[in-house]
């Protein structure tokens with residue numbers, strides 16, 4: 001019952017315009033089902049293989065979000081069902097997603113992952129990369145993807161003002177590109193905020209938070 005209580009506690013504090021993605025990576029299906037039975041329908045995973053396995057055993061009305069770094073050669077495995085891919089950070093990947101979406105006769109929603117932290121370990125593109133992709137002719141030809149927002153991961157630090165700056169940077173990036181008119185571009189989502197910083201993220205304009213350990217408990221990577 002702990003998962004249900006955690007979930008309800010978080011949901012009770014969320015503004016209406018903020019969507020909660022329950023980050024269930026490394027957790028067993030029994031844990032996910034506890035969240036499901038408490039009403040949660042959006043789950044985030046960071047490994048394609050693991051997401052496919054859970055998708056195959058869990059109810060059909062779940063929205064599966066890929067929140068991790070995506071390897072191009074694995075896109076095909078999630079293309080039939082993935083609802084939103086958060087970590088798109090290059091055109092080659094976007095082209096592959098478009099190809100696999102087309103093979104499945106669907107349009108896949110994606111977020112541009114923007115690098116907002118200084119740490120080298122964090123993936124993402126610059127604001128300039130993002131606008132160059134959007135303005136390119138190739139982009140306009142990708143009819144089976146739709147860019148619906150931006151995603152970012154702040155530096156892992158206790159320094160609140162630094163994290164705040166990074167969230168504000170993502171919000172300003174969103175604002176600077178959101179008025180671009182393209183058929184496959186409809187910016188609505190700012191995906192930022194995790195267990196440790198989602199309240200700050202919401203204050204900085206987040207519309208989608210990705211929360212794992214505060215719902216499911218600490219992860220064990222053994």
Ligand SMILES: *Cc1c(COP(=O)(O)O)cnc(C)c1O
Nearest residue numbers: 023046067194195210211212213
């Ligand atoms: C694991 C993960 C999260 C959730 O992290 P918690 O601190 O457990 O809430 C959010 N976003 C991404 C991209 C992740 O990989």
